[in-house]
Amino acid sequence: MTKKILVCFFASLSLSFVSCASSSDPNYAWLMSLVAGATPVEAPSGPTDFGIDINDETTPVDFVFDTTRTITVNVQVIDPVAPVNGSMVQVTVPSATPGAASSKSVFKAYTNTSGEVTGSFTIDGDTKTVHLTVEAYGKFYEADITIVTVSKVDRRITVGFTASTTQIFDTDGDGVQDFEDVFPNDPTRVSTIRIPAEDYYTTSYEDLFPKQGDADFNDYVVRSYFEEDLNKAGEVVRVRGYFTHVAKGAGYNHTLRFGLPGASVTSYSLLRYAADGTTLEENLSGTPTTISDLELLGNSSTTIAKSNASRTDTTFVKGKTAKLEVILSSPISKLALGPAPYDTFVRVINTGKDIHAANKYFDAEGQDIYRDSTGFPWVLLVPGNFQWPYEATDIRNSYPKFKSWYESLGTTDTDWFRTPNVSDVFPSTP
Template sequence: MTKKILTCFVASLSISFASCTSSSDPNYAWLMSLVAGATAVEAPSGPTDFGIDINDETAPVDFVFDTTRTITVNVQVIDPVAPVNGSMVQVTVPSATPGATSNKSVFKAYTNPSGEVTGSFTIDGDTKTVHLAVEAYGKFYEADISIVNVSKVDRRISIGFTATTTQIIDTDGDGVQDFEDVFPNDPTRVSSIRVPAEDYYTTSYEDLFPKQGDADFNDYVIRSYFEEDLNKFGEVVRVRGYFTHVAKGAGYNHTLRFGLPGASVTSYSLLRYAADGTTLEENLSGTPTSISDLEILGNSSTTISKSNASKTDTVFVKGKTAKLEVILSAPISKLVLGPAPYDTFIRVINTGKDIHAAGKYFDAEGKDIYRDATGFPWVLLVPGNFQWPYEATDIRNSYPTFKTWYESLGTTNTDWFRTPNTSEVFPATP
C-alpha cells in the first residue's frame, strides 16, 4: 500500500543548512535509512515546485595561458525542518561528439549531514553553458547556466511538494542509492568523473627553460586524460591518469614526471605499453605517503620512433603509453587538489631542468618561475586533438588568433586552438 505524506520542502544551493531536529518528520526515517545499509525504506516523492535564488560570482581569475576553466561550486540544500542529507548535485556539459545527445558529467556530489556540497569542475575554455541538476527525494530541479563570465556557481533552490512513497536500497550504506552508485559495494566511492569529459588534453612543452624557446611547442608533446573516483561528498579518493607520447621535435631528451600536490597517498600502480598496445612493464608500484616526482615515461629517445614535427614527414605515429592509478589515504577536496593534469611536468635530461606549467611555482618575490620575461610560458595545455606547430614555426603564425587571445588575457578568441593555419601545423590525427 502506498502511503501519502504531506511535506513542505525547501532546497538551496549556497553555503549552509538547517539541522534535522524531529524524528516524527516523515523525511527522518528515509534519511536515516540511507545510513542503515540495505534496509528498504519508503522515500518521499511526488509533484514538486521549485524556486531559485541565484548568487553566482564573476570574480576575475589570473590568466596563465589557460585553455580550460575551473569553476567553484557552493551548494546548500535546506528544508525548514531538516537539512537534506544525500541530495544529489550534478553538473554536465553537452557531448561534443557529432550526433550524440548524452551529457557528460563534470561534477557530482551528494549533500553532507549539514546539507552542504562544495567543490569545483573544469571545462574547456570556450564552453559557454553547463547544465545543473539537483535531485531531492526523487524529483529534479534542472537549469542551463551561462558560465561565460562565471567563476562560482552559488544558488538557492526552494522546493514544495506533496509526497508519496517509493523504496530505496543502499547496499554499502554510504548514503547513495544503489542505482545511482557507480560502486554500490564500496562505501568509500560513489562516482567517477572523467577529465576532460571527452577526448583528452594535449600538453606541449618547450624545453630550453630558463631560456626562451622558439615557441613552436613541439619539443615534447603528450596526450592525457584522467579519472577521479569521488566519495559521496565529491572528494577525490582515487586518481587514474593515461599518458601517450605523441611528439618530440627537439634534440634534447626528457622524462615525463607527475605530482599530486597536497594529497596523502596509500599506494600507486603504473603500467607502460608500447605504441602497438603490447605491455612493456607492469606491476610497477609503490607505497609512498605522497607523490611529487614520479617518473611516468622514461627517456624520450626511447618512447617515440619519430619527431611528428617535420614538414617533410607528416605521417603521424604515436609513441608509448602509461597508465597510472593512485589510491589516496584520505579524501581530498577538489578545491585543494586542483584540476587535472595536476602537476604533470618534464625533466630535461640534458640540462637537468624541470619544466612545469605556469601558475604553480613562484619565487620569493612572487614572480611566476615558469613564465619568461615577456610573460610567455614553456607549457601549453589544449583540449582535444591539438595540432602543434611544425618544427621552428612560431605558434603565433600557426594559430592566427592565439596572439589576440593572450593579449586579451583570455577574454576573446577563447577557441583559438580550433582554427589553425593548416599549412603551419603538424597533421596529428585523433
C-alpha cells in the same frame, strides 16, 4: 465509530528508517512490498516547488594561458524543516561526439547534513553553457547556466515540502542508493568523473627553460586524460591518468614526470605500453605517502619512433603510453587537489631542468618561475587533438587567433586552438 490505527516501523542496514501511521499511509504500501519480498515500488513523495536564490559570481581570475576554466561550486538544499542530506548535485556539459550520450558529467556530489555541496569542475575555455541538476525527494531542479563569465556557481535551493525518504537499497551504507552508486559495494567511492569529459588534453612543452624557446611548442608533446573516483561529498579518493607520447621536436631528451601536490597517498600502480598497445612493463607500484616526482615515461629518445614535427615527414606515429592509478589515504577536495593534469611535467635530461606549467611555482618575490620576462609560458595545455606547429614555426603564426587571445588575457578568441593555419601545423590525428 472506531478507527483502526496501525503503527509500524522498519530498519535495516540496507534500508533507511521508515515509519507509517495507518494502512492508508502511502509509506504502508511501500513498506509491505519490501516485507513481502516483492519488487520495491518507488518510495512515496509529493508535488514540490523549488525556490531558487542565485548568488553566482563572476570574479575575474588570473590569466595564465589557460585553455580550460575551473569553476567552483557551492549549492545548499533545504526543506521547510531542515537542510536536506543526500540530495544529488550534478553538472553536465553537452557532448560534442556524434552518437555519444547527450551530455557528460563534470561534477557530482551529494549534500551533507548541512544540505551543502562544495567543490569545483573544469571545462574547455570556450564552453558557453553547463547544465545543473539538483535532486530532492525524487524531484529535480534543472537549469542551464551561461558560464562564459561565471567563476562560481552559488545557489540556495529551497524545497517546498518535506517528504518521506526515497532511499531504498544502499548496500555499502554510504548514503547513496545502489542504482546511483557506481561502486555499490565500496563505501569510500560513489562516482567517477572523466577529465576532460571527452577526448583528452594535449600538453606541449618548450624545453630551453630558463631561456626563451622558439615558441613552436613541439619539443615534447603528450596526450592525457584522467579519471577521479569521488566519495559522496564529491571529494577525490582515487586518481587515474593515461599518458601517450605523441611528439618530440627537440634535440634534447626528456622524461615525463607526475605529482599530486597536497594529496596524501596510500599506493600507486603504473603500467607502460608500446605504441601498438602491447604491455611493456606492469606491476610497477609503490607505497609512498606523497607523490611529487614519479617517472611516467622514460628517456624520450626511446618512447617515440619519430619527431612528428617535421614538414618533410608528416606521417603521424604515436609513442608509448603509461597508465597510472593513485589511491589516496584520505579524501581531498577537488579545490585543494587542483585541476587535472595536476603537476604533469618534463625533466630535460641534457640540462637537468624541470619544465612545469605556469601558476604552480613561485620565487621568493612571488614571481611565477615558469613564465618568462614577457609573461610567456613554457607549457601549453589544449583540449582535444591539438595540431602543434612544425619545428621552428612560432605558434603565433600557426594559430592566427593565439596572439589576440593572450593579449586580451583570455577574454576574446577563446577557441583559438580550433582554427590553425593548416600549412603551419603537424597533421596529427586522434
